[in-house]
Amino acid sequence: MKSEMDPLTVQILPEIHPSPPFSPMYTFTKPKPKPTISIIMLIVTSLVSVAITLGLLYVFCSLLLPGSSDFRYSVVIDAGSSGSRAHVFRYWIESKKPVFDFGEENYASLKLNPGLSSFADNPEGVSVSITQLVEFAKGRVPEGMLKNGEIRLMATAGMRLLNVTVQEQILEVARRVLRSSGFQFRDEWASVISGSDEGIYGWITANYALGSLGSDPLETTGIVELGGASAQVTFVSSEVVPPEFLRTISYGNVSYKIYTHSFLHLGQNEAHKRLWKSLRNTAANSTKDGIVTDPCTPKGYNLYENSQKDSSGLLAEESTLTASLQAAGNFTECRSATYAMLQKGNEKCPYKHCSIGSTFTPDLQGHFLATSNFYYTAEFFELSERDWLAEMIPAGKRYCKEEWSKLKMKYPEEKEEYLLGFCFSSAYIISMLHDSLGFALNDGRIEFANTAGEKDIPLDWALGAFILNTDAAYNGVSRKMFGFSLQ
Ligand SMILES: *[C@@H]1O[C@H](CO)[C@@H](O)[C@H](O)[C@H]1NC(C)=O
Ligand SMILES: *[C@@H]1O[C@H](CO)[C@@H](O)[C@H](O)[C@H]1NC(C)=O
Ligand SMILES: *[C@@H]1O[C@H](CO)[C@@H](O)[C@H](O)[C@H]1NC(C)=O
Numbered sequence: 148m149k150s151e152m153d154p155l156t157v158q159i160l161p162e163i164h165p166s167p168p169f170s171p172m173y174t175f176t177k178p179k180p181k182p183t184i185s186i187i188m189l190i191v192t193s194l195v196s197v198a199i200t201l202g203l204l205y206v207f208c209s210l211l212l213p214g215s216s217d218f219r220y221s222v223v224i225d226a227g228s229s230g231s232r233a234h235v236f237r238y239w240i241e242s243k244k245p246v247f248d249f250g251e252e253n254y255a256s257l258k259l260n261p262g263l264s265s266f267a268d269n270p271e272g273v274s275v276s277i278t279q280l281v282e283f284a285k286g287r288v289p290e291g292m293l294k295n296g297e298i299r300l301m302a303t304a305g306m307r308l309l310n311v312t313v314q315e316q317i318l319e320v321a322r323r324v325l326r327s328s329g330f331q332f333r334d335e336w337a338s339v340i341s342g343s344d345e346g347i348y349g350w351i352t353a354n355y356a357l358g359s360l361g362s363d364p365l366e367t368t369g370i371v372e373l374g375g376a377s378a379q380v381t382f383v384s385s386e387v388v389p390p391e392f393l394r395t396i397s398y399g400n401v402s403y404k405i406y407t408h409s410f411l412h413l414g415q416n417e418a419h420k421r422l423w424k425s426l427r428n429t430a431a432n433s434t435k436d437g438i439v440t441d442p443c444t445p446k447g448y449n450l451y452e453n454s455q456k457d458s459s460g461l462l463a464e465e466s467t468l469t470a471s472l473q474a475a476g477n478f479t480e481c482r483s484a485t486y487a488m489l490q491k492g493n494e495k496c497p498y499k500h501c502s503i504g505s506t507f508t509p510d511l512q513g514h515f516l517a518t519s520n521f522y523y524t525a526e527f528f529e530l531s532e533r534d535w536l537a538e539m540i541p542a543g544k545r546y547c548k549e550e551w552s553k554l555k556m557k558y559p560e561e562k563e564e565y566l567l568g569f570c571f572s573s574a575y576i577i578s579m580l581h582d583s584l585g586f587a588l589n590d591g592r593i594e595f596a597n598t599a600g601e602k603d604i605p606l607d608w609a610l611g612a613f614i615l616n617t618d619a620a621y622n623g624v625s626r627k628m629f630g631f632s633l634q
C-alpha cells in the first residue's frame with residue numbers, strides 16, 4: 148500500500164493544485180473484475196484524498212515552521228588540556244538574525260580524552276580523535292546541510308604550553324582532517340586562542356544564559372574558571388585597568404569594560420604537577436635519608452610506585468618522583484604550600500595591586516560564578532550552594548587526612564586519578580579564591596555552577612565563541628552582533 152502511495156505524493160507536491168482525483172489510479176491499479184470496481188474506486192478516492200491532504204499539509208508546514216532546510220549548523224571543537232570536546236550547534240534565522248537555543252534538540256557535545264597537547268611527540272596521532280569528533284558532528288547534521296555548516300577548532304592552555312613549532316604541527320594535522328570533513332572550513336579557523344579570548348567567551352556564555360547582556364554593566368556576572376592548565380578571571384571593573392587586561396564589549400548602546408586574565412600553569416592539573424616538581428627538587432636537595440612530605444596527597448598513597456606505572460594520568464610526567472617523597476595529607480599545610488605557589492613573584496608586582504603572583508587584579512566587583520574544576524570539587528564534596536567556600540575547609544580537612552585505602556572504599560565509582568586530586572583541589576580553591584583573590588568565606592557574591600539561567604545553559608566558553616562568531620557572520624564587516632561588538 149505504502150509503496151503505491153509514494154509516486155502519488157511526489158506527483159502532487161510540486162504543483163500545490165492536485166490533478167483530478169481519478170487519473171492517478173491508472174498508475175497503480177490493476178484491472179479488477181467488474182463487481183468490485185466501485186469499492187476499489189472508493190478506497191482509491193480515500194487514499195488519494197489522504198495523500199493530497201498530506202501533501203498540502205507538508206507544503207503549508209514548510210512555509211510556516213522552520214523546516215529542516217531552514218536550520219543552520221555550526222561546530223566548535225574545544226581542544227583543552229585534558230581532552231577535546233566537539234560542540235554541535237543548530238540554529239535558525241528570524242528577521243535576518245540568528246536565533247540560538249541550547250536545548251537537547253539544538254545542541255550536543257562529545258568529549259574525547261586525552262587532549263591534543265599530549266601528542267607533542269606524535270602530532271599525527273591527533274587525527275584519530277579529531278576524525279571521531281567530526282564523525283560525531285556529522286551524525287547530527289543532515290547530509291545536504293553539511294556544506295553550509297561551519298567547523299572550528301580552538302585550542303587553549305594545554306597547547307599554549309607547547310612551543311609554537313609543535314603547536315603548528317599539531318594544528319596542521321587537525322586542519323587536514325577538518326578540510327576534508329565536508330563542513331565549511333578555513334585554515335585560520337583552527338588555532339590556539341588567547342587566554343583573554345577564552346575568558347571573554349566564558350563571560351559571554353554566562354551573561355547570555357542569565358539574560359544580563361544589555362543591562363547595567365554592574366549587574367553582569369563575573370566568571371572565575373579553574374581549568375586543567377589555566378585559570379581565568381573575568382569581570383566588569385570600574386577601576387582603571389591596564390590595557391593588556393582590558394577588553395571592551397558593546398551590546399547595543401551599553402559598553403562593558405571587562406578585566407580578563409588567564410593564569411597559565413595555574414589550572415588545577417598544572418598547578419598540582421608544579422607542586423610535585425618543587426617537592427621533588429626539595430627531596431633531591433635534602434640529605435641522603437631526608438624524607439620530604441607531600442601534604443596534598445592522602446596518607447598511604449604510594450607516590451613513587453604509582454608514578455612509575457602511571458603513564459596517562461596526573462602523574463604521567465612525574466616519573467622521577469623519588470621514594471623519599473611521602474604522602475602525608477594535611478589540608479592546612481597543603482593550603483600554605485599552594486598559597487606560596489600562587490604568591491610567587493608577588494613582591495615584584497608592578498601595578499597598584501596583584502592578587503596572584505605579579506599579575507594585576509582589580510578589586511572584586513559584582514556577582515561571580517565559579518566554574519569547571521571549582522564546580523567539580525564543590526559538587527564532589529556535596530557542599531551547599533550558599534556556604535560552599537566555608538564548607539570547603541572542613542570537607543577538605545576530613546578528606547586530606549583520610550587513609551587512601553579508605554577513600555578508595557568510600558568512593559568505589561570514582562576514578563583514582565580524580566580521587567588523587569581532591570585533597571589538592573580543596574586546598575587550592577581556598578588559597579586561590581579566599582587567600583589570594585579575597586572572596587570572604589561566607590561571600591554570597593560567588594556561587595559554584597556549571598550551568599546558568601532558566602534554561603540551564605552549560606557554562607562553557609565554546610558557547611560564547613559560537614554566539615560571537617555566528618552573530619558576526621550575520622552582521623557583516625562591522626562585527627556588530629545582534630548588538631555586539633568586540634574590541
Ligand atoms: C620546539 O620543540 C621541539 C621538540 O621538543 C624542538 O625540536 C624545537 O627546537 C623547539 N622549537 C623552539 C622554537 O623552541
Ligand atoms: C540605550 O538607548 C535607549 C534608547 O535609545 C535608552 O532608552 C536606554 O536608556 C539606553 N541605555 C543606556 C544604558 O544608555
Ligand atoms: C635544588 O634546589 C634548587 C632550587 O632550590 C633547584 O634549582 C635544583 O634543581 C635542586 N637540585 C636538584 C638536584 O634537584
Ligand SMILES: *[C@@H]1O[C@H](CO)[C@@H](O)[C@H](O)[C@H]1NC(C)=O
Nearest residue numbers: 442476477478479480481548
Ligand atoms: C597539619 O599540619 C599542621 C601544621 O604543620 C599541624 O599543626 C597539624 O597538627 C597537622 N594536622 C594533622 C591532622 O596532622
